Amino acid sequence: MKDILIIEDDRTLNHLMARHLQKLGHSVKSALDWASAKEYLAASEPALILLDCLLPDMDGYKIISEIAHQYPVIVLTAYASVQNAVRAIKAGAAEYLTKPVNLDELELMVKRTLDTDTLRREHEWYQRQIQAMGKNAMIGRSRALAEVHALIDAVAAADITVLIEGESGVGKELVARQIHQRSARADRNLLEIDCSTLHHALFESELFGHERGAFTGADRRKPGLVEGAEGGTLFLDEIGELDIALQAKLLRVLETGQFRRLGGTKDLRANVRIVAATNRSLAQMSRDNQFRQDLYFRLSSFVIRVPPLRERREDIAELVEYFLHHLDIRLQVNKTISAAALKQLVAYDWPGNIRELRNVVERAMILSGNKAEIRPEHLAFAASGHNPAAITSLTFDHDPNLDEIERMYLEKMLDKHSGHRAHVAKVLGVSERNLYRLLHKHGLPKH
Ligand SMILES: Nc1ncnc2c1ncn2[C@@H]1O[C@H](COP(=O)(O)OP(=O)(O)OP(=O)(O)O)[C@@H](O)[C@H]1O
Ligand SMILES: [Mg+2]
Incomplete structure (x- = not known):
């Protein structure tokens, strides 16, 4: 059942069509002029509009162009003329029907138009899904990035622990997602935990879960991320920040594949693949006794180093192009970048790497206002706050x-x-x- 609005000043015809469509199970609203139709549209959103293009109070073709971007419209014309039909379709109508209206024909056309509209909506939904998947796309064709891709491919299937190293903003999280996506675990969960933001006690129960009564307030058993990621991948971000006491517990999971819930006595089997990331040097930290050496060895059996952007400047132009087209859809822009501006972007050292590049491009898109081209004056490098060295x-x-x-x-x-x-x-x-x-x-x- 769908909501259908009929705008037709011929009372008899309006009534006839309304009754027929109601019999088919639709809910129909009849309007005799544009004024009352407009009032109805202010409060409701019909799935389809039938519109007479000769109304007493408004030119029907004007109405079509006003409403056709939001609703499928079937136009009713007084007599069959190719010109009228072309005009209606050009204005955005989905179909047109000539009077006197044949009810069978009406029925067929309404069904077809509603079906097409459903398909269109579904199509848009899938497009959005694909776009969301595209968010994990790793842009760039530099050799340095090609090596990263090769390492991801090599390790994804192997199901072993991976350590991703690289400066802030180089795309470590993207690499982690790619490892998961390209692995046999892709159809199971990828769970992420940021080791730097969680409090010690919380972290443990977050990771391993807890039994009822494990601590005050633990009124029931709660599974942790290790269980939630069962069969999938657990991404431990900023692993260098992990509390030293927790490092021992993590090591145990890695070595034995077993863990215990907080307050629990049973050893449970963990079927997760661990992928960890850090922007600090774990090697140095373990030499300085800030990170357990045994855990470091365990994690570093396979390391992917994501190179900073300044070591792959060849990727900058393509990344800029990508951001110009994929950043905020709401900006609805189709901008280009001038050669001089691009030159500056390529020359800059990008301490904040791709995240910083993305921000600069986003800001430039806004600063350039309605101009089609981004020029050097629209580039504002994050000199303040973040990176005093750049001032x-x-x-x-x-x-x-x-x-x-x-x-x-x-x-x-x-x-x-x-x-x-x-x-x-x-x-x-x-x-x-x-x-x-x-x-x-x-x-x-x-x-
Ligand atoms: N090759 C790439 N192509 C497109 N976008 C990228 C690429 N690399 C990184 N990005 C984007 O840059 C931003 C930063 O990436 P990400 O969060 O993966 O970095 P990170 O290394 O985890 O940084 P941090 O250490 O600060 O957590 C994200 O918006 C990400 O989508
Ligand atoms: Mg990250």
Whole structure:
């Protein structure tokens, strides 16, 4: 049963069609003019509208273009003319029907239009699903990323523990999801736990669950993530932050495949694959006794290092392109980026990696307003707060001339990039040869 609105000023015809459609089980609202139809539409959303294009109070074709983006519309025309039909369909009508209306024909057309609309909605739903899956897509064709893909492929099927290393924002979580998706466990759960945000006691019950009465407030048994991820994958994010006492318990699960619920006495079997990620060096931490060495060895049997963005600048253009098309759908934009702006993005060092790139592109899309092209002035690198090292300020106790500014700027940049000439040249946007000339001019060291 569907809600159908009939807008037709011929009372007899309106009534006839309404009765027929009601008999078919639909719920029908009749309107004799556009004013009352509009009133009805303000409060309801019919599944289909039948519209007479010759109404007393409004041009029917205007109405079509107003409502057709939201509702399927069947247009009723007084006489069969190709022109009328073309006009109606062009304005957005789904079908048209000529008067006098044949009720069998009406019935068929209503059914077909409703079916088509259902299909369209389903199609949109699947499109959204596919888009959501696309969120896990790893964009980039650099060799460095190709190696990461190869490692994921190699390890996904093997069902062993994996440690993902890399700076913040490089895509470790994406790698973890890909490992799960490409493994035999893909149709089971992937559960994630952030080791840095959970309190010690909570973490244990979160991970292993607890028995009734295990602690005050534990009024019933609760399974933990290890059980929830049964048959699937458990992703331990920021594993470097894991409390040292909990490290021992995690090690036990990894070594024996067994665990106990908090307050429990039974050893339970864990059928989960552990994937862990860290942006700290576990090797260094274990040397400094901040991370258990045995756990580190256990975790590091297979390591995937996700390289920082500055080691795969080839990926930047493609990532920017991807973000321009896939970021916030609400922005509804189709922007391009100017060569100069892209050059700046490629030259920048991205301490916050892909997350930072994504933010910069998102901000640029907003800052560029209704302009079709993103230009250098729309790029705002996250200089403040996050990354104080990125701030450059030149201070003088007098009004400097250009030469003085140039010299101080060069000194600052050399200092900041530890004298790395190639880097400095890139930041300045000049060739290395030109940089040498500038250094010479100001009597600054060239090596
Ligand atoms: N290759 C890629 N293609 C498309 N998007 C990516 C890619 N790599 C990372 N991203 C996006 O960048 C953002 C950061 O990625 P992710 O959360 O996986 O990083 P992370 O390494 O886990 O960072 P952190 O250490 O801060 O947790 C996410 O929005 C992610 O979708
Ligand atoms: Mg992460």
